[in-house]
Amino acid sequence: MNNELNIEIEEIDRKIILRLDGRLDRSTAPRLETELNLHIDKGQTPILLDFTRVDYLSSAGLRVLLAATKKHRAKHPDQAGGHLIIFSLNDDIKKIVHDAGFDRAFRLCDGEKEALQVQ
Numbered sequence: 001m002n003n004e005l006n007i008e009i010e011e012i013d014r015k016i017i018l019r020l021d022g023r024l025d026r027s028t029a030p031r032l033e034t035e036l037n038l039h040i041d042k043g044q045t046p047i048l049l050d051f052t053r054v055d056y057l058s059s060a061g062l063r064v065l066l067a068a069t070k071k072h073r074a075k076h077p078d079q080a081g082g083h084l085i086i087f088s089l090n091d092d093i094k095k096i097v098h099d100a101g102f103d104r105a106f107r108l109c110d111g112e113k114e115a116l117q118v119q
Contacts, residue, residue, distance in 0.1 A: 003022075003023060003025070003027055003028065004022045004023070004028065005020060005021070005022040005023060005024060005028035005031055005032060006020070006021040006022055007019065007020055007021075007031065007032065007035050008021070009035075012116060013116060015046060015047075015048055015116060016039050016044045016046075016047050016048065017048045017049075017050055017112075018032075018035060018036070018039075018047065018048070018049050018050065019050040019052070019053070020032070020049060020050060020051060020053065020054050021053040021054070022053070022054065022055070023054070023055060023056040023058075024054055024056065024057045024058065024060075024061030024064075025056060025057075025058040025060055025061055026058060026060040028061075029058075029060040029061050029063070029064040030064075032061070032064055033064045033067070033068065036064070036068040036084075037068070037071070040068065040071055040072050040075060041075075043075070043076075045072065045076050045083065046083055046084070046085050046118065047068075047072065047083070047084055047085070048085045048086075048087065048112075048115050048116070049065075049084065049085070049086045049087070050087060050088055050112065051086055051087065051088050051089045051090070051093060052088040054089075054090070054093060055090070056093075057093045057096050057097070059100075062096070062097070062100055062102055065084065065086070065102070065105075065106060066102065066105055068084055069083055069084045069105050069106055072084055083106075083107075084106045084107065085106070085107045085108075085109060085115045085118050086106050086107070086108050086109070086115075087108070087109040087110065087111055087112055087114065087115035088109075088110070088111055088112065089108065094108070
């Protein structure tokens with residue numbers, strides 16, 4: 001079992017996309033947290049997270065996403081609804097996010113094209 005999380009960074013239309021590959025759990029969440037904080041501290045908004053290749057999401061991963069959302073909103077209160085945009089979640093991860101009630105905390109999009117159109 002691969003316990004890694006690889007993150008590729010891409011900029012499209014002045015929007016940062018973090019392309020995640022692997023598991024987002026207790027051992028890998030700090031890596032994502034560091035990367036998110038770096039972009040938030042630089043003032044980059046919005047931040048898009050590509051979950052196409054994420055195969056597992058734990059409560060630790062959810063906590064990192066929620067903390068990043070709160071931090072981003074505090075630094076950029078003018079960006080209503082467009083702080084952290086997560087797209088291309090598989091059905092299992094989408095269910096975890098919905099069951100935890102976090103679908104109200106982040107903007108979820110079905111695909112990249114939809115995520116890039118969020119203002």
